[in-house]
Amino acid sequence: xxxxxxxxxxxxLPLTLAAYALLRSVFWRNIFLVAVSLFFxxxxxxxxxxxMIASTAINYILGRVLNHYQDCERPSAAKWTVAVAVVVNIxxxxxxxxxxxxxxxxxxLAAFFTAKRVPELHLHLPIGISFFTFHALSxxxxxxxxxxxxxxxxxxxxxxxxxxxxxxxxxxxRYKEIAAQISNRTRTLADMASGAERFIIGxxxxxxxxxxxxETADIIFGIPSGQLTQGLALLGIALYTLQIYFDFSGxxxxxxxxxxxxxxxxxENFNYPYVSLSIxxxxxxxxxxxxxxxxxxxxxxxxxxxxxAGRMYFNLFTVFFLCGLWHGASWNFVVxxxxxxxxxxxxxxxxxKMMEKWPRVLRHIYTLSVVAVAWAFFRSDSLDHAxxxxxAMAGYASGDxxxxxxxxxxxxxxxxxxAVGLIAATPVWPNFIRFWGGVKNRWxxxxxxxxxxxxxxxxxxxxxxxxxxxxxxxxxxxxxxFIYFRF
Amino acid sequence: xxxxxxxxxxxxxxxxxxxxxxxxxxxxxxxxxxxSGGVSQVENRFxxxxxxxxxxxxxxNTFPTRFEKYFSDNxxxxxxxxxxxxxxxxxxxxxxxxxxxxxxxxxxxxxDENEIKSYRKTNPFNAAQIAKxxxxxxxxxxxxxxxxxxxxxLIAPNKSSIYPEQMPGNINVAGKTGGFxxxxxxxxxxxxxxxxxxxxxxxRKKRDDVYFRTDTHWNxxxxxxxxxxxxxxxxxxx
Numbered sequence: 001x002x003x004x005x006x007x008x009x010x011x012x013l014p015l016t017l018a019a020y021a022l023l024r025s026v027f028w029r030n031i032f033l034v035a036v037s038l039f040f041x042x043x044x045x046x047x048x049x050x051x052m053i054a055s056t057a058i059n060y061i062l063g064r065v066l067n068h069y070q071d072c073e074r075p076s077a078a079k080w081t082v083a084v085a086v087v088v089n090i091x092x093x094x095x096x097x098x099x100x101x102x103x104x105x106x107x108x109l110a111a112f113f114t115a116k117r118v119p120e121l122h123l124h125l126p127i128g129i130s131f132f133t134f135h136a137l138s139x140x141x142x143x144x145x146x147x148x149x150x151x152x153x154x155x156x157x158x159x160x161x162x163x164x165x166x167x168x169x170x171x172x173x174r175y176k177e178i179a180a181q182i183s184n185r186t187r188t189l190a191d192m193a194s195g196a197e198r199f200i201i202g203x204x205x206x207x208x209x210x211x212x213x214x215e216t217a218d219i220i221f222g223i224p225s226g227q228l229t230q231g232l233a234l235l236g237i238a239l240y241t242l243q244i245y246f247d248f249s250g251x252x253x254x255x256x257x258x259x260x261x262x263x264x265x266x267x268e269n270f271n272y273p274y275v276s277l278s279i280x281x282x283x284x285x286x287x288x289x290x291x292x293x294x295x296x297x298x299x300x301x302x303x304x305x306x307x308x309a310g311r312m313y314f315n316l317f318t319v320f321f322l323c324g325l326w327h328g329a330s331w332n333f334v335v336x337x338x339x340x341x342x343x344x345x346x347x348x349x350x351x352x353k354m355m356e357k358w359p360r361v362l363r364h365i366y367t368l369s370v371v372a373v374a375w376a377f378f379r380s381d382s383l384d385h386a387x388x389x390x391x392a393m394a395g396y397a398s399g400d401x402x403x404x405x406x407x408x409x410x411x412x413x414x415x416x417x418x419a420v421g422l423i424a425a426t427p428v429w430p431n432f433i434r435f436w437g438g439v440k441n442r443w444x445x446x447x448x449x450x451x452x453x454x455x456x457x458x459x460x461x462x463x464x465x466x467x468x469x470x471x472x473x474x475x476x477x478x479x480x481x482f483i484y485f486r487f
Numbered sequence: 488x489x490x491x492x493x494x495x496x497x498x499x500x501x502x503x504x505x506x507x508x509x510x511x512x513x514x515x516x517x518x519x520x521x522x523s524g525g526v527s528q529v530e531n532r533f534x535x536x537x538x539x540x541x542x543x544x545x546x547x548n549t550f551p552t553r554f555e556k557y558f559s560d561n562x563x564x565x566x567x568x569x570x571x572x573x574x575x576x577x578x579x580x581x582x583x584x585x586x587x588x589x590x591x592x593x594x595x596x597x598x599d600e601n602e603i604k605s606y607r608k609t610n611p612f613n614a615a616q617i618a619k620x621x622x623x624x625x626x627x628x629x630x631x632x633x634x635x636x637x638x639x640x641l642i643a644p645n646k647s648s649i650y651p652e653q654m655p656g657n658i659n660v661a662g663k664t665g666g667f668x669x670x671x672x673x674x675x676x677x678x679x680x681x682x683x684x685x686x687x688x689x690x691r692k693k694r695d696d697v698y699f700r701t702d703t704h705w706n707x708x709x710x711x712x713x714x715x716x717x718x719x720x721x722x723x724x725x
Contacts, residue, residue, distance in 0.1 A: 475568035
């Protein structure tokens with residue numbers, strides 16, 4: 001089920017919220033949330049929900065077994081349990097997500113030696129498997145490192161892994177962060193209101209901004225690469241850069257907001273990544289929970305910064321190779337990851353120190369350029385397409401601008417929304433809100449109250465507008481008129 | 488913080504919750520059993536019907552998709568939202584649908600992909616298509632000739648070719664030949680009389696509108712201009 005669909009917004013969510021409010025104990029509330037989450041997942045994935053349930057069950061058992069070995073002071077048995085968990089989880093992920101990719105590449109190499117081929121199974125990819133696999137692995141690792149005890153009953157593990165707000169696309173929540181909330185949480189009016197507010201903002205980011213940018217970005221990325229002009233390529237990459245940010249951060253906003261409405265506090269996932277002055281900073285602001293995951297469960301276990309410089313660079317490249325691959329079973333994604341990895345290594349090798357003296361604007365341009373070029377690989381259909389697209393961005397475009405040109409797409413709506421998007425991608429507005437909050441607080445008595453009242457009205461009005469337009473767009477996507485129905 | 492301020496903040500939270508809950512509960516309350524599977528006058532199609540689920544694997548597996556189609560077509564308030572969106576867009580000078588292009592001075596044009604391509608001359612007939620047209624036209628002409636019937640070919644031009652100046656400036660004409668001229672040439676080659684109303688319409692438009700401003704068709708005057716031209720060419724024979 002998709003958050004921005006009528007079925008979710010007008011059927012699943014209202015019924016779930018209502019039933020949740022009627023239940024009393026945390027235990028029954030958790031059972032209920034697991035049940036609706038499984039329904040949510042099965043709605044889209046049908047029989048494949050069993051894979052998620054199986055993964056949850058296996059990890060629950062392994063977690064208990066691990067605790068048992070730890071309590072019995074059998075460290076090597078504990079290590080083996082972790083190894084089994086890693087193999088099973090990665091195996092599951094690898095099988096469903098990467099079988100085709102592996103087969104294609106193995107066959108490419110095999111072609112030099114033999115006529116035998118590995119079959120491509122074209123398995124259905126259970127949605128969210130990348131996320132719930134990482135959830136499960138972080139759970140096992142946290143138990144192993146004694147950061148947390150394994151869940152005592154299955155429903156707690158099940159809720160941790162299957163909870164519908166984060167099941168499909170994160171944020172990646174550590175068990176340690178959420179365990180206490182699963183067994184014991186309260187939900188205040190303030191929680192529900194801030195959850196609703198967060199959800200509305202996320203929905204707006206997705207429907208009003210991301211979808212609009214995506215529509216035109218899709219068209220531009222669909223143009224035959226020989227027909228691209230520099231203007232088209234730059235417009236296309238700008239739109240995609242905005243699209244992916246608003247889509248992903250909007251989704252995270254919706255997830256965080258939904259969780260809040262049930263009394264859960266999720267970690268933040270985005271912190272205005274496009275204001276970063278270096279790639280190192282970028283990864284502290286973009287998909288924060290994923291980069292933390294890779295840092296804590298891959299980079300640091302591999303040795304991290306310790307050891308020789310060469311070892312550190314190897315670690316960085318490995319992490320970003322896998323990070324790229326995690327995003328998709330294709331070399332495009334690996335190249336995307338490696339571009340970031342390379343930039344990070346170069347920054348550590350001295351580029352960062354050198355850039356500290358540069359004016360902010362230049363550092364900003366450097367960062368966004370790397371990010372944009374990497375996105376070109378992320379988005380393009382093939383490596384060839386990506387290379388041609390980036391060449392066009394740099395000015396080596398072969399299109400003549402006749403049939404395809406950037407002007408075709410620059411209508412009033414797109415220009416305005418791009419302006420909004422550029423501002424919304426920076427913390428300009430929240431900084432103003434904070435500043436204004438400080439100002440308000442210093443006013444006493446009637447002026448302070450008046451200021452508060454005006455702010456509150458503006459805030460609610462703004463949310464109402466965003467929600468109204470978002471819902472209009474949701475309704476609009478079902479609008480499918482036929483001009484010549486009777487002919 | 489003063490008590491008044493806290494009270495205001497509480498009111499704000501309540502207002503947000505009311506706004507949110509009203510929005511997500513409204514379609515349920517408005518009832519989704521109103522116009523189930525009826526014909527949408529606005530969209531000119533049948534709306535999805537309430538799906539049935541039988542106890543077999545196929546039916547169960549496809550139920551979510553069928554139900555979503557049904558619910559997306561029928562949820563309470565849907566038309567209000569769609570209409571609201573159209574009004575909002577139009578008041579901002581933006582077209583709410585791909586099918587309509589907002590031109591200059593309030594002129595509207597049909598936004599169909601092929602129509603735009605015709606205007607921009609980016610989809611002329613290729614050699615194979617021309618050959619097919621030629622074959623078709625020769626066939627028809629031959630058949631009519633055996634019955635003693637004269638063939639006259641008239642094409643009604645797209646509004647965008649008669650009123651290109653009102654089309655939005657960013658949609659550029661990219662090609663040299665359009666389908667209209669190609670068919671005119673084929674007709675000429677085959678000796679078929681081709682009546683081309685374009686010049687007459689362009690002349691007449693200097694005095695009055697020959698196409699509707701907010702519709703894609705020619706109006707009665709435009710039709711008359713073409714009719715007049717056609718009749719004059721036929722009059723030569725009688």
